[in-house]
Amino acid sequence: MIRAEKLGRRFGDYVAVEDVNVDIAKGEVFGVLGPNGAGKTTTLRLLTGLVAPTSGRAEVAGISVIDEPERVRTKVGILTETPGLYARLDAIENLRFYADVYGVNDPLPKIQHYLERFGLWSRRHEPVGAFSKGMRQKLAIARAVLHDPEVVFLDEPTSALDPESSRIVRDLVEELRAAGRTIVLCTHNLDEAERLCDRIGVLKRTLLHVDTPKALRRKLYGHLVEIDTLGTVPDAVLEALRALEGVREVTARGEGCVASIADPRTDTPRLVSLLVERGVPILRVAEQARSLEDVYLDLLREGGRP
Ligand SMILES: Nc1ncnc2c1ncn2[C@@H]1O[C@H](COP(=O)(O)OP(=O)(O)OP(=O)(O)O)[C@@H](O)[C@H]1O
Ligand SMILES: [Mg+2]
Secondary structure, three states, rough: OEEEEEEEEEEEEEEEEEEEEEEEEOOEEEEEEEEOOOOHHHHHHOOOOOOOOOOEEEEEOEOOOOOOHHHHHHHEEEEEEOOOOOOOEEHHHHHHHHHHHHHOOOOHHHHHHHHHHHOHHHHOOOOOHHHHHHHHHHHHHHHHHOOOEEEEEOOOOOOOHHHHHHHHHHHHHHHHHHHOOOOOEEEOOHHHHHHOOEEEEEOOOHHHHEEEEHHHHHHOOOOOOOEEEEEOHHHHHHHHHHHOOEEEEEEOOOOEEEEEOOOOHHHHHHHHHHHOOOOOOEEEEEEOOOOOOHHHHHHEEEEEEE
C-alpha cells in the first residue's frame, strides 16, 4: 500500500531524511518512532505529497507522490502537526467544508458520529478558534478520517489529548485497522506504539530498524529470565549456570538470579535442570520483559547499531 525507495529530503544543505526504504502492507499499522527533529513529520509529508522528495521515490496506493501528489492526497487522510482549521467556522462547518472537498455523500451523520465520539457534539456551534488545543486536535482527527480514506497518516495524534480522549483515538485506530485501512502513526508514546502497531520503524534521519514491537525488543537484547529460589544461589552454581550454552550472563539477585539468554525455549529448561541437579529449590521462573522504551533509548544511544 505504501512503498518508499531511497526516499530523502534536503532543506538547503541540511539532510532531514535520507535513504528511507519501506514497504507497508494494506491493513498494517506502522509506527514511526524517533527523537525530536528525526524527520518523522518530514517523512509523513513526503509520503502524502505535501513536500516533494529531493531523492528517491515513493508510492501510496500505487500512485507516485512525485508525479501525482494531488491524487495521493485524495486517497489519504492526514493529521498534521499543525492542523489548519478555520478558526471562524464552527466544528460542523469545518468538517462540512472538508466533506465537500472530498466529495463525501451525506456527510452529516458521519460528522455527528465523530463529534459525538470525541465529545464535541455539544460544542458543535462554537467557532473553532475558541476551542482548546485538544479539542482542535480531536476535530482534526475527525477530519482526517471523515472521507474514509484507504490510508491514514497520523502525526502524534494523542500528543495533546487527555487519557480518555487518547483512548478514543486508540480505539479508532483499532477500528480502522479492522476495516482494512492502512495507518502510519508517528508517536513519542512508546506504550501506544507497542499496543497499536504491527511494525515499528525507528527513524533518525533514516530508518534504523523496522520490526514488530516484540521482535524489536527481543532481537537486539535477548531475553531475561528471572528465577526465584528458596535461599540464595551458591556462587559455584552461578558459575555453572554461566557456563551453559546460550547463557550470556547470570547475576545473583536476593534469593534467586536473573539470566540473560538467547532463546527461552532451549535455554530456560537448561537453567532449570541445572538448578534442580544442584539441589536449589525453584519457586518461580518468569521471563522479564524489557520495555520498548529501554530498547529504544539504547538503540538511539548506540546510533542504531546493535
Ligand atoms: N521546511 C523546512 N525547512 C527547513 N528545515 C526543515 C523544514 N522542515 C523540517 N526541517 C528540518 O528537518 C528536520 C526534521 O524535522 P521533522 O519535523 O521532520 O522532525 P520530527 O521527527 O517530526 O520531530 P518532532 O518529534 O519534534 O516532531 C529538523 O531538523 C527540521 O528543522
Ligand atoms: Mg514531527
